Amino acid sequence: MSFNPMICNSHTINYHLLLFLLVVQIIGSLLLQHCEGRETITIDNEIRDDNETLVSAGERFRLGFFTPEGVHNKERFVGIWYYRDPKTVVWVANRNKNLSDSFGVFGIADDGNLKVLDRNKITYFSTDLESSSASNRTVKLFDSGNLVLIDNQSGSVLWQSFDHPTDTFLPGMKMDDKKKLTSWKSAKDPGRGNFTFELDEELSNGPIYLTRKRTTTYWKSGDSGGFDSPNELPSGVAYLLSNFSTKSKRYKNLIVTERSYNNTRLLMNSSGEIQYFNWSNGNNLWSLIWSEPRDNCSVYNFCGKFASCNSQNSTVCNCVAGCEPVSPENWVTGDFESGCTRKSPTCNKEGSDIFHNLMLMKVGKPDSQSYDAADSDEACRKECLDNCHCQAYLYNGGNDTGRVSDNSTHGCWIWNTDLINLQEGYPDYNLSIRVAAFEIGGGNPNNQSKVPQNSETVPLKSVIISTTLIFLILLLCSFSYVVYRRKTAAKRRETREGMRGNPLTHLHDSERQVRELIGTSHFKDDDKEAIDVPFFDMEIILAATNNFSDENKLGQGGFGPVYKGMLPGGQEVAVKRLSIYSGQGLEEFKNEVVLIAKLQHRNLVRLLGYCIKAEEKILLYEYMRNRSLDAFIFDQTLGMLLGWEKRFDIILGIARGLLYLHQDSRLRIVHRDLKTSNILLDEEMNPKISDFGLARIVGGKETEANTNRVVGTYGYMSPEYALDGLFSIKSDVFSFGVVVLEIISGKRNTGFYNSKEATNLLGYAWRLWKEERAMDLVDQTLLESCSRSEVLKCINVGLLCVQEDPSDRPTMTNVVLMLGGETATLLNPKQPAFVARKRLSSTPSSSSSKQEAQSHNELTFSLGEGR
Structure with missing residues (x-):
């Protein structure tokens, strides 16, 4: 065997390289362990604000310096957070006193206390224990998230963060x-x-x-x-x-x-x-x-004393029988804290009170124990009548008509103080409240305590005087009304007051009035009176949004920013603010204020009010917690929350909302910007159409109109509107068809790029339909929950809606019948329209949905010319 020196040199080089890499890895591991891996602090190795942290043994929690998310200034705190979720902080040491630079130190001081110090040795946090030798103490972060200061000699716990929690x-x-x-x-x-x-x-x-x-x-x-x-x-x-x-x-x-x-x-x-x-x-x-x-009714004593709460009512709080608001002016603004008071005192004369049953009523715990001697409702009522301090009673006879405690089969409960925390909607409760008999007409609605027969008769003289005064007041009101009518424009006043003439004339005047309001360059005082929604003062809006703070900001659109607000009564609202820098918005603002005020439907977002002050133009809408539809169907995680049954309900809801706009409302409305991001979802995932900034009235029996300003969102616009400026109710039908196919597939029409299949979702859906593979269009998360027949029906309807010729598309009346019908035979669709992509000058959408903050922003464009 011959010796080759090159091979030897090669082996030597590889050996040294491997040795070098091994040493680097060991040193790196030691450094990483020093910076992140250790779980204890001693007097010699404190934590510095230089990416040094403690990590619990099982890597569940980490301790170190941090700056709260979204804070721009150099505000440094020492805290504990989850190893796998750094944004969730569970404990903060110096929560009320932040360090202003990154030179802080966290460790055991010379007096044995755990402290946060700055570069000048100023203390920002201390455990405040008696001074002791620091060398005998160790700080350890456990996998439970507990930070513990331990005495090394005895092993006892001297201090622990679990005894001093912050917000978690x-x-x-x-x-x-x-x-x-x-x-x-x-x-x-x-x-x-x-x-x-x-x-x-x-x-x-x-x-x-x-x-x-x-x-x-x-x-x-x-x-x-x-x-x-x-x-x-x-x-x-x-x-x-x-x-x-x-x-x-x-x-x-x-x-x-x-x-x-x-x-x-x-x-x-x-x-x-x-x-x-x-x-x-x-x-x-x-x-x-x-x-x-x-909800509001869960807030302790939200409605105050002698008032019942029902979060399902338009007015959350209502005074019980025989009571009235303490501060009516506060109740108008939604502030119910002052509660109600009795109109007349009770217990004036023997037998002058009756009991009014508050059915389905829950109430706060009584101030006294149960009256065990009462073995019937009659005995319980008598006990309350005999006690002038008694305000109400509840008897539980073991038949679940007044359950008070799971531990008793019967009992009489007495309230000797004002009633608080009254809530409606609980069938197990039947509370009887004491009321002066004449406050509810001297009647006896529940066959309870009798009104005395020797009540004093009202003097005849008082009756005559009262009747005369009422007559004079009515006469004066009638005269004032006649003068008022003669001094105003007859037609507009008749419309505003709701004239009783021909309904067709009323509809015509209402439509004319709306067109005039939209066509004005500004709102006059008379115009504000003609709008059917409340006007809010700017001070209320500023308070509701915390002066339009970034913390309350929900999103940003071409119209301007949208904020979450809280009105004085606790009602959540979405506040849309017209940006003074917007190239559009004034016309859209007038559109929304005037048009949506005339529209009332469960599948349309409700306008709650508006505000105009100087350059500020603001709209207030009902707040939709679940944001817009596109945030769900185009997200793989959130999309799983919408099964087929819910998606089908959403499709039906959108269809019913469009049917109302096209046919059933007082005004025939074309939305012109229907898309998934303009479909908002309430708490129960019910759909509501929003953003009427681009909507237009098609008067009388008109079905179409044209415009020189084409505005809308690419991918949802019908070809006749995008290219020729012609819009009609069939334009909305086309947009609806695109939305249906997007809901089924979980894919965007404009973001669908599959060169093998088609350039957009409509082309892909059409190809699958022709090849009888329509089920391949369905979102994979829906395959197990969907009904094949319903899915195919919806795909068929969607393709019928996106046909190129508007005359081939169905009306929304037919769409609702096709979707809701069980045995209806559907027509075969023709090839859908394919709008060619063009170089278009784009501007942001007219207005952004209130909950579009986390939604995909589609391209909305405006063409200067059209026919």
Whole structure:
């Protein structure tokens, strides 16, 4: 065997290279362990604000310096966050005093305390323990998220973050009467906020927790939702708060399973909601499982005393029988806190009171215990009548007509103080409230206490005087009305007051009035009176949006920004603000204010009000929590939340909304910008058509019109409108067909690029239809839940709607019949229209949907010429 020196040299070089790489890897690992891998702090190795962190042994939590997301200034805090989710901070050391630079240090000081110091040794946080030798102490971050200061000699815990929580409760904490969760000031400021969550009291069947807004009770388990049981918390939340060691005692009435709650947390957020989250490994995000208060009626004493709450009513709060608002002017603005007061005092004379039954009513816990001696409703009523302090009673005879406690079969409950937390809609309750007999006409609606027969007769003289005064007032009003009518324009006043003549004439005048309002260059005072929605003062809007803060901003469109707002009564609204820099918007603003005010349909977004002040032009809409449709169907994760049954309901809802616009409304409306991003979804995923900035009236029996200004969104516009400026109700039908195919496929028409199949979604759908492979169009997430016959019917209808010739397209009346029919035979579609791509000068959409902040922005364009 001959010796080859080149081979030897090659082996030597490879050996040295491998040795060098191994040394580099070892050094890198040691450095990484020093910077990120260690889980303890001693006197010699504090954490500096130089990307140094502590990491728990199982890599569940990390501790270090951070700046809250969205904060531009150099505001540095020391906190603990999830290793896999750095944005979710669960504990903050110096929450009320941030460092202003990146030279901070977190470690054990010379006096043995754990401290946050700046470069000048100024203290920003301290554990405030008695001074001791620092060399005998160690700080460790555990996988539970607990930061612990340990005495090395005894092994005892000297201090732990679990005893000093900020806004988050983690599994393993103990929620006793010494601890509370305190919200952040805002999503960007971890300082102490207005809301706290704490243990209120321990009862035999479980603890009661409450949320305070500063010093007042804001929410309370049990009382806010009813006094029958304090355990309104879901089993998961109850199990989490039970601290594991005592759950069998404190939650003996709950059925909970033995499973890990390591992936859960309880958050007291800056808006006043206590929220329970669970980590979803599949989606790598936190899922909100439970939240309170869930609505206005869950807020403690939201309506005040002697007022009932029903979040389903247009007016959330209403005074009970015999009562009236304490402050009527506040109730008009939606501020119900002052509550109601009795119109007349009770217990004036023996037998002068009756009881009014408040059916389906839940009420806050009474101030006294049950009256056990009462074994019937009659005895319970008598006990209340004999007690002048008694305001109401409730008797539970064991037949579920007034359930008070799960632990008793019957009982008489007496309220000796003002009634609070009254809620409607609970069939297990039947509360009887004490009322002065004459306040409800002296009647006896529930065959209860009798009105005395010796009531004094009203003097005849008083009757004559009262009758004369009423007659004079009516006469004066009639005279004033006649003068008013003579001084105004007859036709406009007849329309505004709702004349009783020919309905066709009324419709014609209404349409003319709308056209005149839209055609004006500005709104006059008389025009504002003709609009059917409230005018809001700018001060109310500024307060609702926190002066249009970025924190409340939902999105930005060509119209201008959209903000989330909260009116004084607690109603959430979306506030659309016309940008003074917008190239368009004034015409769209007038369109929306005047047109949508005349439209009322469950599948149209409701306009709540508007504001005009100086250069400011603002619209207020109902707030849609689930944003726009495109945010769901074009997202692989969110799309799974919309099964076929819900998507089919959404298609039907959109169709009914368009049918109303085209045929059933007082004005025949062409929307002109129907697209998935203009379909908003409410809490129950019901669709509502929005954005009427481009809408136009097609008067009388007209079905089409033309324009010199073509505006709309590429991919949804019909060819006759995009190329020739001709628009009609069939233009909306074309857009509807595109939306239907997008809902079914989960793909955008304009973003579909498949050179093997087609250049857009319409062409792809047409090819599959011709090859009898239409089911291949369906979103893969729907295949298991969809009905084949319904899907094919919807694809057929969608292709009929996007045919090139408008006369071939069905009307929305036919579309609704085809979609809703069981046995209807559908026509075969013709080849759909393919609008050629052109170089077009583009501008943003007329106005952006209120919840489009996270939606894809389609190209909306405007052509200067058309025929």
